[in-house]
Amino acid sequence: MLVSxxxxxxxxxxxxxxxAGREDSGSTAAVLDRVETKFNVSAANLRKAWRLKRGEIRVTGAEMDMLYQGVLEEFQRLVQVVDALPA
Structure with a gap:
């Protein structure tokens, strides 16, 4: 589920x-870097999940649980960023 x-x-x-009026093109890594910089959030787990999807890394069951939790926390932080954007 996480990978999809x-x-x-x-x-x-x-x-x-x-x-936010920022450049949104480029590689996924570049986009996540810009999100981290612009919104002062971590995207480390999103980046790791992206690498997992691409087959660049493997994770064990316990690591997957931690990764899932980390992605969920980062997603929740991005939702807070959306909520804070001016209307």
């Missing part, structure tokens, strides 16, 4: 940059 959801979370990150 990560693409949508990257779309959210790109959209946040667009709404």
């Amino acid at each position: 959801a990560i693409s949508g979370l990257v779309v959210l990150a790109r959209t946040l940059l667009r709404l």
Whole structure:
């Protein structure tokens, strides 16, 4: 489930940059870097989940639980960023 959801979370990150008037193109890593910088949030777990989806890394069951929790926390932080954007 996490691996299939990560693409949508990257779309959210790109959209946040667009709404903030920032560059939203480029690699996923570059987009996540810009989100971290612009909104002062961590995207380390999103980045790790993206690498997992691409087959660049493997994680064990316990690591997957921690990664899932980390992605959820980062997603919740991005939702807070959306809520704080001016209307």
